[in-house]
Amino acid sequence: MSIPMRSPVMDDLGHEWFAAAAQGRLLIQRCASCGHAQFYPRGHCTKCFSFDMEWHTATGTGRLHTWSEVMWTGEAEFASDCPYVLAIVELDEGVLVTSRIVDSDPASLQCDEPVCVTFRDIGGQLVLPVFTVQGVRT
Numbered sequence: 001m002s003i004p005m006r007s008p009v010m011d012d013l014g015h016e017w018f019a020a021a022a023q024g025r026l027l028i029q030r031c032a033s034c035g036h037a038q039f040y041p042r043g044h045c046t047k048c049f050s051f052d053m054e055w056h057t058a059t060g061t062g063r064l065h066t067w068s069e070v071m072w073t074g075e076a077e078f079a080s081d082c083p084y085v086l087a088i089v090e091l092d093e094g095v096l097v098t099s100r101i102v103d104s105d106p107a108s109l110q111c112d113e114p115v116c117v118t119f120r121d122i123g124g125q126l127v128l129p130v131f132t133v134q135g136v137r138t
């Protein structure tokens with residue numbers, strides 16, 4: 001998988017998140033005030049609005065919440081990847097992550113089936129978490 005894409009905006013949160021991904025860790029945030037877990041990284045808690053957010057390394061396991069096989073896109077950055085599976089995964093921590101399902105037959109995917117994270121170097125010194133059912137399918 002190569003995702004020739006525009007470089008993401010690298011603010012402080014992005015730097016830390018992408019650095020962890022490059023080390024094979026999927027970071028989510030937890031609120032130190034109320035315990036709420038969230039993804040994607042933001043400067044405040046979306047539940048209590050506290051700015052006291054902490055990084056937490058996710059287990060990387062979860063369930064396939066929903067997905068769609070993208071057969072065509074008007075976005076030039078993703079056109080060469082078609083077809084691919086765009087998915088929303090619910091991590092065991094309870095947060096939803098938009099990502100891709102890789103190394104899997106899209107026709108065999110099932111809602112709520114277990115998935116686990118893996119990481120893909122997409123070039124440009126960027127590594128992204130993606131998910132697979134391989135190794136976790138029972």
Ligand SMILES: [Zn+2]
Binds near residue numbers: 031033046049050
């Ligand atoms: Zn909170």
